[in-house]
Amino acid sequence: MKEPINWKKVHDDIEEVLGDDFWDEMKDVIPKRGPTIDVYCNGERVVIFAEFPGIEVENHVKLKKEGQSIILHGEIPYRYPFPKAELELSERFTGTFQRKVLIPFPFSLQKIATFQNHGLVEIHILKG
Known part of the structure; x- marks a missing residue:
């Protein structure tokens, strides 16, 4: 790798x-184009940590396999009661996103588990 x-x-x-x-x-x-991620790999599994504060991941984030990569894609909705253009400072990402992460071994979507805790999503991908 x-x-x-x-x-x-x-x-x-x-x-x-x-x-x-x-x-x-x-x-x-x-500007920021999607969620912030960290990736851990030990040769037998990859764990992707992705920040999705304030959203229901199951409704807004999808995973798909493309070759030997996993793609996180979806939409982070804008939830404020006033136009985004009126914000004095705008650092939080909203809108559609796509993040592609190369996985260093063969994997299948059936060997993926996801967990969400306080806006941090863990995506565990097992080898094989």
Whole structure:
């Protein structure tokens, strides 16, 4: 498997060159496109941790297999009683999303279990 990118180092290097406020300014230029995820793998299973605060995952998130990848797709609804354009600050993602995660071994949808706890979803994928 390819060596993962050290995003913390990339973040720190960019901040060192372009200044401390670079990422705050970039939020408007490159908005968040979906849920934040972490991935754990031990060779026999992969666990994807995905943030979905305030939504019923079973109604808004779907999983599908594409080759050796799992795709999380769905919609995070906008739930405020006023137009999004009127927000003074908007950091939380709403709208449709798709996240694709490469799984380093063969798997089937039948060997996937999901758990939700306080807005954090765990997706357990077993080898085979």
